[in-house]
Amino acid sequence: MELPSEHTIARGLLAGQASAWESMYDTLAPRIWQSVARRVGPHQHEVADIVQETFLAAAGSLRTFDPSRGTLWGWLSGIARRQAALYFRRRQTRPPSFETSLFDAESAQLETSEPLPADLLSAAETAQSVREALSMLPLDYEELLVARYLDELSLDELAARDATSTTALQSKLARARRALRSALARVTGERVLP
Structure with a gap:
């Protein structure tokens, strides 16, 4: 199945077509996921939350999308960047937590070639x-x-x-x-x- 172009999806979104949301998700979610994962790291739950927040924010701010100012990908990736920045801000307000599993096996690690x-x-x-x-x-x-x-x-x-x-x-x-x-x-x- 061939996915529609971003231009076609954008027209559908602006026309209020519900199917355009599904097309946008199918087309752009993998790229958004990859972009968020690069920012946040290999924390699948956090990445999933940020991707979800990105699409929810997009739904709430569709009126701000203007195809003459840029692509659908550019608009959505900008929302993802802001959601990732919010993630980092929220983390800064919490005390850092260290995974105890890193320290549990310290003596065993000394005898191996593992880091x-x-x-x-x-x-x-x-x-x-x-x-x-x-x-x-x-x-x-x-x-x-x-x-x-x-x-x-x-x-x-x-x-x-x-x-x-x-x-x-x-x-x-x-x-x-x-x-x-x-x-x-x-x-x-x-x-x-x-």
Whole structure:
């Protein structure tokens, strides 16, 4: 079954067609899920909650969607970014909790080649800081960094995708990395080396 185009879905949504909501979900939910998971991490329940909140917020604010200002994906991914930011704000108001399972087997870990609990915790904290910093960036910088370093697209592939020169893309990538360093410094409260 071929899914309808975003343009067709957008027209249906604006015309009040209930079937357009189902089409939007079927077409865009996997991309929204992936986008949210990159921001929040591998916490399936939190990702599911944020994706659900994204579609609920979209239903409540459909009147703000203007196809002349951007794509349906851009509008919905912007809502997802805001929902993920709300998730991070809510987490900051709660005291941090550490999983005791990381510390339970510390002595057993010392005798194996598996990572130590402290290393696992440090890696998890670093990954969370990077996700939070990425969510603070302009969408084009975030998408570029994710495509380059997580999806491992080459500069040539990215330049072709964005219909730009490799030189222009390298400049934009350098600006995106600087913005990420600055965001990481704000998230961690530490100076991040260039």
